Every structure is written in structure tokens, then in C-alpha cells.
Amino acid sequence: MAATGFGALDGIRVIDFTQMLAGPFCTQLLADQGAEVIKIEPVEGEDSRGAGPFRPEDELRAFGGYFASVNRNKRSIGLNLKDPAARDIALKLADSADVVVENYRAGVMDRLGLSYETLRERNPRLVYAAIRGFGDPRTGNSPYSEWPAFDVVAQAMGGLMQINGPDRFTPLKVGPGVGDLFPATLCAFGISSALLRVARTGKGQFVDVSMVDAVLALCERTVHQNSFQGEIPHPEGNRHPLLSPFGLFRAKDGFVTLAAHFDAWWVKLAGLIDRPDLATDTRTATAAARVANNAFVYEQLELYTMQRTKKELAAVLGGKIPFGPVNNVAEILEDPHFAMREMILKVDHPGVDRQVAIAGIPLKMTETPGRIASRAPMLGEHTDEILREIGVGIEQAESLRAERIIG
Known part of the structure; x- marks a missing residue:
């Protein structure tokens, strides 16, 4: 039995x-x-x-x-x-x-x-x-x-x-x-x-x-978007339609994700990557401005992320803002989190x-x-x-x- x-x-x-x-x-x-x-x-x-x-x-x-x-x-x-x-x-x-x-x-x-x-x-x-x-x-x-x-x-x-x-x-x-x-x-x-x-x-x-x-x-978001905004949502690639930055960024050896859509996180992120100008630029200083200028936000952040490996980015951003590397299964098997949590x-x-x-x-x-x-x-x-x-x-x-x- x-x-x-x-x-x-x-x-x-x-x-x-x-x-x-x-x-x-x-x-x-x-x-x-x-x-x-x-x-x-x-x-x-x-x-x-x-x-x-x-x-x-x-x-x-x-x-x-x-x-x-x-x-x-x-x-x-x-x-x-x-x-x-x-x-x-x-x-x-x-x-x-x-x-x-x-x-x-x-x-x-x-x-x-x-x-x-x-x-x-x-x-x-x-x-x-x-x-x-x-x-x-x-x-x-x-x-x-x-x-x-x-x-x-x-x-x-x-x-x-x-x-x-x-x-x-x-x-x-x-x-x-x-x-x-x-x-x-x-x-x-x-x-x-x-x-x-x-x-x-x-x-x-x-x-x-x-x-x-x-x-x-x-997919509950699509219903309230249609009701509140009169929109029919469509694919947004690896970005969020309502939050910025909130998505996928290229690294030297793959991709990482990060979310700094709240103003406090955005200011912190700007400091971590040595770009204090992003915290005051009218195109990026507020949550609404970042959504309106989403392409510019991602372009500026990738100037930083593309020059560094996933591990290097984790050393700078991990634990300070919402951040995570895009893992394949081999990387998952090597990650101590999944071993300690008994997930494999x-x-x-x-x-x-x-x-x-x-x-x-x-x-x-x-x-x-x-x-x-x-x-x-x-x-x-x-x-x-x-x-x-x-x-x-x-x-x-x-x-x-x-x-x-x-x-």
C-alpha cells in the first residue's frame, strides 16, 4: 500500500x-x-x-x-x-x-x-x-x-x-x-x-x-484592460504593457529579468548602474513617463546589461531590486536555491x-x-x-x- x-x-x-x-x-x-x-x-x-x-x-x-x-x-x-x-x-x-x-x-x-x-x-x-x-x-x-x-x-x-x-x-x-x-x-x-x-x-x-x-x-488582466481602457490587449513581447521597466533584458551571456517600476526602485536601480541621470530625466523620472517611453527605458538599461554576464549582473542587482537570471535546466540544477528547497x-x-x-x-x-x-x-x-x-x-x-x- x-x-x-x-x-x-x-x-x-x-x-x-x-x-x-x-x-x-x-x-x-x-x-x-x-x-x-x-x-x-x-x-x-x-x-x-x-x-x-x-x-x-x-x-x-x-x-x-x-x-x-x-x-x-x-x-x-x-x-x-x-x-x-x-x-x-x-x-x-x-x-x-x-x-x-x-x-x-x-x-x-x-x-x-x-x-x-x-x-x-x-x-x-x-x-x-x-x-x-x-x-x-x-x-x-x-x-x-x-x-x-x-x-x-x-x-x-x-x-x-x-x-x-x-x-x-x-x-x-x-x-x-x-x-x-x-x-x-x-x-x-x-x-x-x-x-x-x-x-x-x-x-x-x-x-x-x-x-x-x-x-x-x-489572464484576468485582459478583462479589466478591456473594461477599463476599451482595449483589446495584444502580445507585448518580453515587456509589460502597464509597468516599466518590467521584463527581459539582454546580458553578455544570455538574458536577465528585472522590475523597477516603482519610483523608489527606479531611483535605486539608477544608482546601482551609475546612471543617476535616469532618476531625474523627464522621460524616465515617473512611472507614467517610463511607460510612455518604454522603448527608451529598455534601450538605456541594456547599455548596461549587455556589457555584463548574468553572474556579474546578479552581483550588482541581486537582492537590491527584483532581479533574476533566465535559467535553463542545467543552471537550475546547479543553483543552490533549488537544492536547498528540495525542488529537484x-x-x-x-x-x-x-x-x-x-x-x-x-x-x-x-x-x-x-x-x-x-x-x-x-x-x-x-x-x-x-x-x-x-x-x-x-x-x-x-x-x-x-x-x-x-x-
Whole structure:
């Protein structure tokens, strides 16, 4: 059984029907805080197991880096949910659960006989959470409710791409899958909130997160800009439309970021780079003037930053104004901050003799810190022990496995 007792969600059982990125990241957030997460997969395994990347020496290829990064601290059982016997097992697991999470398209779980209404009737305390591209009709209809969606669709339709890009005419996808990861984080927050209500009232509820809605919330600035200024925001490159300086600057060996949009910081920055004239120049002396003369501000600052390396700039500016170098992953691995904060952790990996690195737990808590207790599971690695917990014996399990009902 997966280790518990190390987080604020110790004692919470989560039945995880999720796949790919958004759902698994949500349930991993819960697992990192001590919840017992049982991952239900098709008997052939969920699609992301084969997504890679794989270590060159890994001949087993049970799963790659994609799956490893968002499925730690979970147990796996393989079920062919189209079979009534497997569905009965899923129902029994849901009966014992505090939370069910799924990220299928609307209606899929209903057709499988595992709808919220079915599970709630059997288990009134259940918190049932769904992450879908355009939400669930239970909380609000959408003309796109039947559309499939991935991160790139959410980024596009939620408005993120339209404010991200090198210039006002070129929308650009954000590198990380924020169209999955941010909805997943909101869903974990929603689940935790619903569990608090269960503790107070004994009543569960349906938690619905639309990926597109979540991205719009992430881009909240665009809504108030349009309402207050009558503008349709567009990509601003690596600069901020309302604050200056606030963005990216070229260094001799890469790029750095800095923010000195408040007047006090601007005066300090002017002194640090030996340009006291910038503190009094009418084009730069006030916050409004700096926004109006944004190009001039960046031009003057880059006269300084381009002549120095990232380390040299850190020695002058670090800790004095908001400043940070643009790090690649190799630089992150060498940075003592991430080591001291335990943000790069090593875990075992099946088929590989040495441990592999994954991102650590960003949420730090003093009394219930959470931890990475186990690597991501192999397909059906815990099927037999999970079945034993709900009263399915060895002979019955062997029969089910022979018929490809379990895996």
C-alpha cells in the first residue's frame, strides 16, 4: 500500500480515473499531501505511459518521463471499464472513497455507469471532480461541451496566446502545459475546499473545472484592460504593457529579468548602474513617463546589461531590486536555491539502475510537509492488493485477469 501519514490529506482516499496531464497532475498534488490515490487505468495502460522520453538503457519501457513526472505516490490497477465485472469493482472502490477525479469528455463516465449521480447515491459524502475542456453541463452549459481539448486549445481559446508573443501580430504558445497544469491546480484547490465542507456538513458535491475557464482566469488582466481602457490587449513581447521597466533584458551571456517600476526602485536601480541621470530625466523620472517611453527605458538599461554576464549582473542587482537570471535546466540544477528547497528530487525508475530526477513539491507546510514516498506505478502494479482490500480473492482475480477484465 502507498505510504500515507505524511501530509494534511492523510486518510483521504482518491479514486483516479484521469489520464494524460491535467487530471494526473491534480491527483498527484493530492497524493503529495498524503492522500491515498488509486489510479484506475485501461488494462493496456493509459496513453501517456508510452509518451517518453525514455532513458537510453531502459529496455523495459514501463513508462517514460512524462508519466513519471505526474504519477508519483499513486497505486495502479488496470480495469476494462466496459465490462460489467470491472465496473462493479470501480463502484466498490468509489463506495470506499472520499474523492473521485476524472478528465474524460462530458458523458463518458455516465455511459460507463459511473456518473456523479450514480456514485453520489451510493456514497453521499463523495466529492466528484471533473476537469474538461469546456466544463460540465451540471454547472453550466457550453456550446463546446462536446469538443475535445488539450493544453494548446485551452491556451488559445482562453486568451493566453493572444497576449503572449514576440510582437503584437504574433500569438505564441506558452512552453509548459499551463492549459492543463493551472486547471489541475484549481481542481485540487476545489477538492480540498469540498472536503472541508464534507467535514462540516457530511455532504459531498460535484467540482467542475473548465480548462478554458481556468486559462481565462489566469489572464484576468485582459478583462479589466478591456473594461477599463476599451482595449483589446495584444502580445507585448518580453515587456509589460502597464509597468516599466518590467521584463527581459539582454546580458553578455544570455538574458536577465528585472522590475523597477516603482519610483523608489527606479531611483535605486539608477544608482546601482551609475546612471543617476535616469532618476531625474523627464522621460524616465515617473512611472507614467517610463511607460510612455518604454522603448527608451529598455534601450538605456541594456547599455548596461549587455556589457555584463548574468553572474556579474546578479552581483550588482541581486537582492537590491527584483532581479533574476533566465535559467535553463542545467543552471537550475546547479543553483543552490533549488537544492536547498528540495525542488529537484531523485526517484527509482523500473528498468533503470540509477535514479532519475523529477520536479519536487512546491507547496511547503511546516506541520504536514508532504513528500515523495514512491515512484510512479507500473501498470496494474497494485491490482491484486487493491482487489484484496475490497474482498476479491486470488482465484477470482486470476479469472478476471485471464479474461482481460483486470490488468
